[in-house]
Amino acid sequence: MSRKAALRRELLAARALLTPEDVRRTAAVLSAAAADLPELAAAETVAAYVSVGREPGTHALLDALRARGVRVLLPVLMADNDLDWAVFEGAEHLGPAGRGLLEPDGVRLGPQAVLDADVVLLPGLAVDGRGMRLGRGGGSYDRVLARLAAAGAHPALVVLLHDDEVVARVPEEPHDHPVDAVVTPAGTRRFPPGGRDRPRVS
Secondary structure, eight states: OOOHHHHHHHHHHHHHHHHHHHHHHHHHHHHHHHTTOOOHHSSEEEEEOOOOSSSSOOOHHHHHHTTTOOOEEEEETTTTTTTTEEEEEOOGEEEEEGGOOOEESSOOGGGGGGOOOOOEEOOEEEEETTBBBBBSSHHHHHHHHHHHHHOOOOOOOEEEEOOGGSOOOOOOOOTOBOEEEETTTTEEOOTTTGGSSOOOOO
């Protein structure tokens, strides 16, 4: 088992111990904290995602952003694991999709739609002190980040996590991108500007 796979297994096991009340409480705190981020306050378009299960909750944040007039893009998983996007039109326009996900039912805008985002909220299992993110391993958001880099687009990259998911070190591969900030119930941690250009660790 790779170091990434072992860490994913450990973190998912910890999430499995969370109660519904834990999840609700964390979601409320995260929504308020994330909504106060200057990057989100100034954003016209935000690429986000719909949390499921014991992921740090995004539902209240999605509603708050939409109520403020922010254009919120939500991912639609394609057959090749890449992501298409559609505009969030409210919880009543979310439906079940593969892998237990919820997806918007609106017009598909194409994978390039993420290039319009001022902020991208990335799902994750952990972030370390360098801003390196550990995802679930499907590769969908690796493609999103590569697409942004190829286009020269630099939206703020933000991850929402539970407190104990900010770890000492995330195993890193050459294609991995550091994020700009992580928001947990304990507060927001930012990482140095220009992190996308700092040397990678092999």
